[in-house]
Every structure is written in C-alpha cells, then in structure tokens.
Amino acid sequence: MTGDHLSIEASGLTKRYGDVTAVHDLTFTVRPGAVTGFLGPNGAGKTTTLRMLTGLVTPTSGAATIGGQPYGRLTQPSRTVGAVFDGNAFHPGHTARDHLRLYAAMAGCPDSRVAELLDLLGLAHAADRRTRGFSTGMRQRLSLATALLGDPRVLLLDEPSNGLDPEGMSWLRGLLRRLADEGRTVLVSSHVLHEVQQVVDDVVVIRRGELVAAGPWSRLTGPPTVLVTSPDADALATALTAAAGSVEAAGPGRLRVRGLDAPRVADLAADHRLRIHELVTETTSLEQLFLDLTTDPAEAR
C-alpha cells in the first residue's frame, strides 16, 4: 500500500444504543496529505465515529471505507491504518518492548521496527520497564508507537493531547504535519481546540452525533476583519464605506471592518486626517467558530 493516498469516507454513519442515537447520518470525507481535525464537545460522538471507521463498533446503518475498502476487508490493516483510541492500552506487566514486539508480530513487522519506534518516540530509555510505572505522557507515546508500527498511510488519533505536556503537544503537532506532508491521511479528534488549531488543514465538526460543518479550515473561518478604535468613528465609517469597506459598530468609538485590511484602513484614516487610537486584525479563532457551530441555541439561553 506504500505510496498510496487513501481517503477516509463516511457515508450515512449511524449508531444507536437502545434509545440513544450516538451518531446520526454522518457523511464526510477526509483527504490524504492533510491534517483533519475532528472536533466536537465531549460526548458528541467522535470516539464512536472513529471506532466505526475501524470496525471496532458496527454501525447501525451507513458505511465507512478507508481507501475504498471497509476496514475489515483491508489486506494489511496495520500497514494501512494506525489508530490510537486510548493512550493507556497496555498490559501493566508488559514492558514497552514486550508490548511493541507482540504487535509487531501481529503486523508481520520485523523486530527491528520496535527499536526504531522506541527511538522515534523517545522511549528507548524506558523500553524495558513495565508499563504499570509509565507516566501519562509515556503511555501516549507508546500508544503512538504501536499505531506507527506498520508505517501506516492513515493515522487516526482520538484525543491525543490528553496527558501530553505543552512540549509533547508541540512535538506531536510537528509529527502530524510531517506525516501529512508525506501524503498520509491524518484525522485527529479533539475537544480542546487550541491544541489542534495550529496544525489542522481541514475540520469536521460534529455536535450531538450530527455533522455541523466540514471543509478546509480557511474557508470556514472566512477572511480576517479589522477592529478600529477612533474618536472620529462616524467620519471614519463614512470614509471606509466610501472605499468599499463593510463597516459595523462594535461599541462606542469602535468599528469592525470587513473587506479592507489594516494598512488600508490606516491609510484611509490618514488621507481624511482622522485619528486612530487602536487598530487590530482579528482572525476568527477556531474556538469561537467552534463555539458558534456547536452551541445549542436551546442550551445557550
């Protein structure tokens, strides 16, 4: 499969547990060569969806494929997909090396791959310690090492930032970027947005098991806006509107401007001899977008 660029396709995925619908009619695509953030509040159905993608949970209806194949039909699953669901899935009596050797055997990888991954994940010093004594960060790294054993083309990570310190998180972002740049498909779920915001190219946002938004992050957030504070706000508004900007009041003496960038706003103010006290370019943060997309109007009251 090496060299393949594999998409993940979910179509109409639905999972019901008794009366509870955990995931409802979820359809989305995850493209190769990009990091896709799978976002939603806790309990939105992210984990259930990821488990359906990998055949651990059987959908009530709908289907999921990876590179056009259902997970269960992949000829070399661990060389195609690496997944981390629970950064704590080890026998406490196994050492890191035991754990990796066992799954290397299952994947048909040579044992030399185990040493490579222990080095890559910075676990070489702890390779022969039993996992019961591992810190949360070490557990996350060992889980990731397990997922990467088969050098998979697709990587699925469920809340990988849990328990990682800022340094570990930054390292992880670097790794995800590199894997995506190699043409792999990377899907990372999170409810903590600022941790993935810096690395995601695309997002899939769900709320209560339903799709809220999907697409490239830049398209969802839209162009930046400029926030300007001026004692001459009224005159400035007239001038900016005349220059084809779209202006709205954002409090006393404050304007939010769309369609013009900050240097242009400053130049126009100077042309009209108007004073500016503050000028800020606002990029919609994913956090705000996420809140907007996922806040339930009924709950927001």
Added chain:
Amino acid sequence: MNLLRAELRRVLATRMWGGLLLTAVALGGGLVGLMALVGPENFDPPMPGLHTEEGLRSILGILGFTAFVPAAAGALAATSEYRHGTAAVTFLFAPRRGRVLAAKLATHAIVGLGYGIALAGSAGAALFAVAAVRGVSLGLPAPTVLALLARIGVAMAVYLLVGTGVGALLRNQIAAVCVVVGYLYLAEPVLMMIPGVNALYPLLPGGATAALTDFTYVADAMSAQLGSDAVALLPPAAGALLLTGYAIAAAAIAVVVPMRRDIT
C-alpha cells in the same frame, strides 16, 4: 502464524505463565508428594494407603479438585485484553477477529496442556520418588498410574479452556474469576450434596473429571455421610467425551462471542 506468534509473546511476556507453572509443580509435586509422604493411612480420618488401588486413586483424584487454578487462569487470560483495554488494539491489528481469537484459543490450549503436563509430571515424579523412599509398592501398576496422570493433565487443559469461555462471555475479569472459582470450589460440591440435584453431578464438569480419573472417593464419602445412594459416575470414556464436549463448547464461546461485539 503471525497471530499465534503474537499471542505466545503476549503470554510469555507476563509473569503469569511462570507463576502458573510454579503453581502446577507446587500442587502436583508438592501436594501429592506431601500426601504420599505422610501416607493416606495416617490422614484424619484415615484413607486407604498407597499400596491399595483405592488409596492411590484418591490421592491422584484430589488433584482434580485443583482444577479451579487453571480455570481461573483461563478466565484471567480471556478477560485480560478487556481489562487493560488492549482488545481494541488487537482487533485493529486483526480486524478479522476469528483468526486472532483462534490464535488465542490455541495459545490457551498450549498453556493449559503445559500446566497439565507440569502438574501431572511433577505429581508422578513425587509419587514414584516417595514410594521408592518409603519402600511402598504402589497399589496400581506404573502404566496405569501414568495413564491416570495423563488424564488429569488433559482435564486441566480442558478446565483452562472452560475458564476462557467464561471469560469471553463475561469480559469482567473479577466477575469471571469469581464465577469460575466459586462454581468449582463451592457450587459444584454443594450441588453434590443436594438430593435429587446430585443426580446431575455426573454430567457436570467435576463429575466428568471424576469419571475420567476414576475418582469416586469424595462422591462416595458424601453419599455415605448423607445416607443416600452412591452417585453413579459415568464410565471413564464417557467422562472423557463429556469433558471434551465442555472444552469444545467453551472454545466455541471464546471464538464466536467476541466476533461481532462492539469494542467500546
């Protein structure tokens, strides 16, 4: 083949298998050796001595009552992946679950046989050694003793598989071990005492084991104490067949039940 290698590595990397072998030797060699050394005729109440067929069979048959050990080990092994959350990882690596479950079953059977061989082998070694030291001539010819020991060994492997079946059904490690040990250690002997119900005893795993190993001492003693008729055990061959049936049923459960179950 990869899956079997992986499952063997899974077992060998833990301390459990070493502990299990030690237990087998302690129970087999230790228990039988001790009983033989003391001599059943010196027990309280006294039992027939080693030089009698009955005494010899009893001593070996008592090993049948240690079956809760391999059964508990099987239950532990079958539930370990759920307890530690590695079932998800395993099924990600082997989404065709039947294959990995079959590999696990084969591994458990190997461990069970290993346990049985260690138990029966050490028991045999202890028995013959003590008999030689005490100058007692055993109540049965050596080939018969060895055959009995072999049956006990196989029965232990069956119990380990029964344990894995229970584990696969329950998935909760503590519950599975409690059920297995509780049944073998408490429930079955109690069932033996209840008039009417004890007619079922020959068909239970314990009864089948007793039949296989020709061990009627406990059943007879209990009947005598309760003043009821002796429970008639199945003939050894039928006991073997029944025990095999239990093993197959447990194996089927261990493979089929987790096949499509959601791993959450």
